[in-house]
Amino acid sequence: MNRLMAMAAALLMVGAAAPQGGAKTDPVTGEQAEAKPKEAKPAEPAPAAAAEPKKEEAAAAPAPAEPQKIDPKSFDRALESYFLGYPKEAAGLLFAYTEGMPQTDENYAWAQFFLAKSLIDLGLKHSGGVYLARIARERSNPAVLPKAMEELRALTDIPHDEVMIDEQVFGALDLGFLPEEIAGYAHYQQGLVDLRVGNERWATTHFSKLTEGSAEASRAKYAMLVTRLKTSKKEAPKEMIDQFLELSEDEKLTQEARNDAMLAVARLRYEQRDYKGALEAYGLVKLPELDPGRATLYLEEAWVRYQLGEIHAAMGILTTLDAPSFRDEFLPDKYLLRAFIYRDLCHYLPAKRAAKELTRKYAESLDAIREREDLTKDARLRRAASAKGPAKRARKFLESLELEGEKLGKFAGAFGDRMFSYMTRLYDLARAEATRVYQERLRDATRAEADKLLRAAEQVRLMEYEVGLKLYERVKKGSKLVRDLEEEKLKDGQIAFRFKDEYWNDELRDYRFSLKSRCIEESAQ
């Protein structure tokens, strides 16, 4: 909104919200408001208004005191400050207003709303969300509610308190009175909550109310498919693959969601041993230019190529996974696949070494598992666990709270003691709860990663045994080397850059390995 518009809106709000002098009006829509020209300058908090919170503090700090009367005009001044682009001043005034006025005050909900907006503008998004969630729960003013819900909806795009916003607000909302867009999102969230607790029928009821063709409808389809896939005991039917494929082309989904759908297609095809189809699907995952990509995507593609017999290309991808961008990734399978490839080319010592590399690299984690230590303390497992899924979301939210907590310190002077101590307490509590949630999710996720590691370690032992046998196998008389697997020749228009330990992001998907087989024919006498 440009400055003129902001002024006009501010004046409308001020006029509308003023309790004296005429009919009460909606402070945001400004209906029946009289335009009162005022000079565009930040509103100075009235000395009386500024002094009052300080007086209140002594009384209010020990115990929640009776709401004290404050100057009703401070609301007008706060709005003026907000619309003139001074959220810091506005926040202080609005906080004093919400603390000092009873909840039955007609501007109370608006004060909460603009306090939330001011806090969000100041980068204190969580505290803004707290006030918006409060409006949604109290529902004291039906005009404010849809706007608060819209703001809350926007907050869900960034790390946020999932319990407070997704579950307690959108997941538990009476949907009759909301505008279509917000109601759609609320239906989607409520459907998700139902899906999580395993009630697909109720989820379908919510999802069926979504407007066909909306972004929420596409996301709901994706959520339903994923849930069915998780619960399906048999092999996924072909229709499910087609549905995922359809979603991967749905422009209403984010690119990340489309990529996830395409990955699901690739994985399902792999399970059905349609390796060519899987490879095609992996190739259709779109990454931004020069993006290093996702390690799991590369590893899965390497397995597909291995299954297709393209072992040189598979090994090329494993080279990619040694790139600095992926060095911290938790990919125990990487070492196994490398060992398989060396074994298939009858390079047994490198195969053994590649397999043992896994136990060497993850020695500390394996020890921690064997000693039954707290796995969340293991740096590798913790990093792997918190890199995806619910644990990642919890970590991101915790990090955002830490940042906002630090940012809050900058406003100590502007907010005043009362508001600052209230906000500090709010962030302390949120941080404590977020830490608890993160630890809980981390525990589950580290256990899953530890299982993965143990399975890989078991495979290493098998590989070592197999390679040991092969190493000491007698070479029969008249043995000949088997014909080499044909390496793909360079085509017209292709160029080869020999790899010299320097990784280029644009080359990460193009590495090709070259190694002659040392296998001998089994048929020799």
Place this chain on the structure above:
Amino acid sequence: MNKLSLIVVLLAAFVLTPGAALAQSELENPGSVSAIQERAFRMSTEFNLAIGVLPLDAFTKQVYGQVSFVYHFTDYFAWQVGRGAYGYNWSTGLKAQLEKDYGVLPTTIDVIQFFVGSDLMFSPFYGKAAILNRAVIYYEAYLLVGVSVFKYTNAFRPAANIGGGIRIFQNKYVSYRLEVTDNIVIKERPEQVMQINLMLALNFGS
């Protein structure tokens, strides 16, 4: 052990150690890895506009404009079918001094007016470079060998030329070439004519 034996042993150790280390590394990590990529830019039929200078002549300097046409048979080999340049000359102080102090006739000093030629181009180098880790530019370097005919003030003279240049690609259609060519003009006492060209290359049909 006498001195000679010691020297032989040390020499053998010096020669064999890197080989043994290499063999060990090959045993541990056998095979080689290359990044195989589609060439980002390929040339096909190229039309060039150039400006250039002939900097070597001590009596006359020339700036010229040149047009040329190149056909690329492969990514490595091309034929610059024809090029023609017409120049603007200006005398250096030396020429005026010779005329004034020694009475040399102005017509005695031959000046290049225009020239034409044809070349074969070989481009074995193709690469990419990172600019401050923010962007990647693609380039190729080439060698060329060809023949030219120079029109001097008083005569046409043939020449053989050899040179090299670098091409930086802007996109599929536009690239820039900077090249240096040395012409050996065939006459009683062969003389060198060096050209420096800066070219705008327009690529069609790739």
